Amino acid sequence: xxxxxxxxxxxxxxxxxxxxxxxxxxxxxxxxxxxxxxxxxxxxxxxxxxxxxxxxxxxxxxxxxxxxxxxxxxxxxxxxxxxxxxxxxxxxxxxxxxxxxxxxxxxxxxxxxxxxxxxxxxxxxxxxxxxxxxxxxxxxxxxxxxxxxxxxxxxxxxxxxxxxxxxxxxxxxxxxxxxxxxxxxxxxxxxxxxxxxxxxxxxxxxxxxxxxxxxxxxxxxxxxxxxxxxxxxxxxxxxxxxxxxxxxxxxxxxxxxxxxxxxxxxxxxxxxxxxxxxxxxxxxxxxxxxxxxxxxxxxxxxxxxxxxxxxxxxxxxxxxxxxxxxxxxxxxxxxxx
Amino acid sequence: xxxxxxxxxxxxxxxxxxxxxxxxxxxxxxxxxxxxxxxxxxxxxxxxxxxxxxxxxxxxxxxxxxxxxxxxxxxxxxxxxxxxxxxxxxxxxxxxxxxxxxxxxxxxxxxxxxxxxxxxxxxxxxxxxxxxxxxxxxxxxxxxxxxxxxxxxxxxxxxxxxxxxxxxxxxxxxxxxxxxxxxxxxxxxxxxxxxxxxxxxxxxxxxxxxxxxxxxxxxxxxxxxxxxxxxxxxxxxxxxxxxxxxxxxxxxxxxxxxxxxxxxxxxxxxxxxxxxxxxxxxxxxxxxxxxxxxxxxxxxxxxxxxxxxxxxxxxxxxxxxxxxxxxxxxxxxxxxxxxxxxxxx
Numbered sequence: 001x002x003x004x005x006x007x008x009x010x011x012x013x014x015x016x017x018x019x020x021x022x023x024x025x026x027x028x029x030x031x032x033x034x035x036x037x038x039x040x041x042x043x044x045x046x047x048x049x050x051x052x053x054x055x056x057x058x059x060x061x062x063x064x065x066x067x068x069x070x071x072x073x074x075x076x077x078x079x080x081x082x083x084x085x086x087x088x089x090x091x092x093x094x095x096x097x098x099x100x101x102x103x104x105x106x107x108x109x110x111x112x113x114x115x116x117x118x119x120x121x122x123x124x125x126x127x128x129x130x131x132x133x134x135x136x137x138x139x140x141x142x143x144x145x146x147x148x149x150x151x152x153x154x155x156x157x158x159x160x161x162x163x164x165x166x167x168x169x170x171x172x173x174x175x176x177x178x179x180x181x182x183x184x185x186x187x188x189x190x191x192x193x194x195x196x197x198x199x200x201x202x203x204x205x206x207x208x209x210x211x212x213x214x215x216x217x218x219x220x221x222x223x224x225x226x227x228x229x230x231x232x233x234x235x236x237x238x239x240x241x242x243x244x245x246x247x248x249x250x251x252x253x254x255x256x257x258x259x260x261x262x263x264x265x266x267x268x269x270x271x272x273x274x275x276x277x278x279x280x281x282x283x284x285x286x287x288x289x290x291x292x293x294x295x296x297x298x299x300x301x302x303x304x305x306x307x308x309x310x311x312x313x314x315x316x317x318x319x320x321x322x323x324x325x326x327x328x329x330x331x332x333x334x335x336x337x
Numbered sequence: 338x339x340x341x342x343x344x345x346x347x348x349x350x351x352x353x354x355x356x357x358x359x360x361x362x363x364x365x366x367x368x369x370x371x372x373x374x375x376x377x378x379x380x381x382x383x384x385x386x387x388x389x390x391x392x393x394x395x396x397x398x399x400x401x402x403x404x405x406x407x408x409x410x411x412x413x414x415x416x417x418x419x420x421x422x423x424x425x426x427x428x429x430x431x432x433x434x435x436x437x438x439x440x441x442x443x444x445x446x447x448x449x450x451x452x453x454x455x456x457x458x459x460x461x462x463x464x465x466x467x468x469x470x471x472x473x474x475x476x477x478x479x480x481x482x483x484x485x486x487x488x489x490x491x492x493x494x495x496x497x498x499x500x501x502x503x504x505x506x507x508x509x510x511x512x513x514x515x516x517x518x519x520x521x522x523x524x525x526x527x528x529x530x531x532x533x534x535x536x537x538x539x540x541x542x543x544x545x546x547x548x549x550x551x552x553x554x555x556x557x558x559x560x561x562x563x564x565x566x567x568x569x570x571x572x573x574x575x576x577x578x579x580x581x582x583x584x585x586x587x588x589x590x591x592x593x594x595x596x597x598x599x600x601x602x603x604x605x606x607x608x609x610x611x612x613x614x615x616x617x618x619x620x621x622x623x624x625x626x627x628x629x630x631x632x633x634x635x636x637x638x639x640x641x642x643x644x645x646x647x648x649x650x651x652x653x654x655x656x657x658x659x660x661x662x663x664x665x666x667x668x669x670x671x672x673x674x675x676x677x678x679x680x681x682x
Contacts, residue, residue: 041601043454045432052540054540054542055511055540055544111541118568122370127394156678159481162628162629176545190397192396192567192629193395193567193569193608193611194395194604194608194611194624194625194628194629195628195629196646197611197613197623197625198625199626200368200622201621201622202378202612203622204621219540219541221541222612222613222614225613225615225618226613226618226622236631245618249615259542260541260542263541263542263544264541264570264575265544265545265568265571265573265574266570266573267569267572267573267597267609267612268571268597269573269574269594269597269598270594270598272573272574272676277545279545279546279549280542280545280546281511281543282496283513283543284510315598335629
């Protein structure tokens with residue numbers, strides 16, 4: 001999985017604020033949920049960028065912004081140099097062909113009244129230039145085979161498949177338009193443990209076969225480590241740390257990343273009494289009213305005055321080789337996942 | 338706390354040879370239009386005070402149904418229990434009349450559910466829901482019940498308990514709601530606490546908080562804890578012993594250190610092998626092939642045989658018994674020796 005060359009996806013200062021309104025007739029904006037608040041990164045061909053963070057950190061909003069399902073408040077998303085954030089109409093349709101999505105829940109993301117053939121073939125209705133009408137059935141059967149399903153099951157309905165098989169249907173639909181980028185939003189978290197490995201292997205095989213780039217959003221840190229080339233850690237709408245998988249997992253520099261990694265249960269009972277664990281107090285603050293300065297400071301054991309006054313930028317800091325957003329960033333050995 | 342109710346059950350105290358809770362050859366079936374679904378087929382496990390038993394399994398393995406049978410909260414019909422015993426301090430709960438049963442439920446054996454938001458009633462304050470335990474079981478007045486609720490919310494470390502006792506469930510975060518569930522379940526000092534996937538819906542940092550809270554409460558009161566989960570990481574962190582379930586049966590029983598060092602059933606081995614490990618980066622993960630069995634059409638012989646790398650001819654025809662393979666270990670596999678050696682069949 002050598003990620004080389006020009007980035008195919010460039011995200012710069014991406015911001016999404018959802019307005020909070022008061023009043024019914026005289027609507028007045030009284031604030032905003034700062035779901036994504038200034039996120040930047042690149043993605044290269046054939047590369048996997050893992051995005052981790054807790055619920056409410058903005059990772060799913062980020063996915064929607066990349067897919068142009070939500071319009072950003074400001075900032076830019078470029079796919080192969082073409083702006084998607086401001087694109088409209090035919091232009092939007094063309095850019096979108098290149099970025100597809102695999103959803104979390106294969107039970108609700110497939111229409112129960114459509115056959116598998118219709119579900120996977122629907123992208124061809126929208127982008128008719130990809131497959132002429134007479135060719136579609138064959139293409140869909142090819143896709144079924146690629147994701148490891150029986151091509152003869154093309155006329156079945158979603159309820160006739162198990163969870164793992166349904167996720168394969170969702171993946172086939174994502175592949176239909178031969179995109180370069182696939183956004184996977186928690187693709188395995190709804191599946192049984194014994195099925196998760198099958199789907200992860202499938203995603204890796206498809207990546208090699210079609211040179212796909214993945215944005216892989218998940219909360220299971222060991223899965224993210226396995227599949228990602230680089231990992232970004234999000235907290236309350238901000239990217240707090242971004243680096244190669246080994247840098248993030250072996251030498252995390254941001255206190256939040258350190259706490260997150262140490263909270264992951266290790267599937268090995270030996271030495272569990274001696275394991276060092278950072279237990280964060282409380283819950284993340286509300287994204288409608290985030291703390292001043294560093295957003296993590298209210299739960300951070302390193303916080304000092306400067307953290308409340310000055311927002312730490314995501315940059316490479318002394319003593320570390322990758323970008324982190326903490327005034328007191330330092331590498332720290334944590335338990336491996 | 339004093340128990341005021343007159344109980345048909347033996348009081349707490351020394352147990353002799355009898356474990357605190359023993360499930361013995363439990364069978365649970367559901368009568369459906371498509372036929373009889375055998376959700377639990379002869380499950381046995383036991384729990385002692387202060388002990389943590391992890392019940393590990395995937396959806397449909399019967400782990401939650403077993404817990405519901407222990408609690409007596411199965412809807413019967415469609416469920417029925419054709420065979421088996423659930424002994425609490427030597428008394429079979431399944432044979433008790435309903436009024437005696439409801440004295441056990443919540444007071445002596447309590448349960449925490451996975452999804453705290455749907456387990457709490459949205460139209461009552463959390464204080465009244467926690468306090469209900471004291472009003473119903475102990476005949477406490479509203480005022481006393483509320484005082485107790487505040488104490489309990491303090492005990493599960495909900496900040497500002499005195500103010501928040503009048504809040505509604507939707508005003509709390511996921512982790513706080515799970516704390517409220519825990520407060521309700523420990524309200525009457527139960528001897529057994531069953532936690533059904535208590536942290537599955539929560540983030541990892543919150544999961545760590547909740548697991549630590551449970552461990553602390555357990556230390557304080559010497560409760561027996563049954564932890565139902567599919568997460569091998571959580572199990573390794575807290576369990577003393579493990580029962581692995583597959584297709585309604587226990588396939589392996591062991592102490593926690595033994596099972597992670599050398600599993601004795603191909604299913605357990607497959608689960609452990611499919612965890613992504615650091616040194617496997619870039620390689621294909623081991624995956625158990627196929628999918629979990631359909632309970633309406635269980636495979637013949639050993640339920641795991643269609644997915645098993647150790648399968649031989651007799652696995653298809655002959656269901657393996659739970660072989661005793663050590664003083665604290667058993668495995669339901671004809672070829673447990675080969676699995677234990679780690680050689681692939």
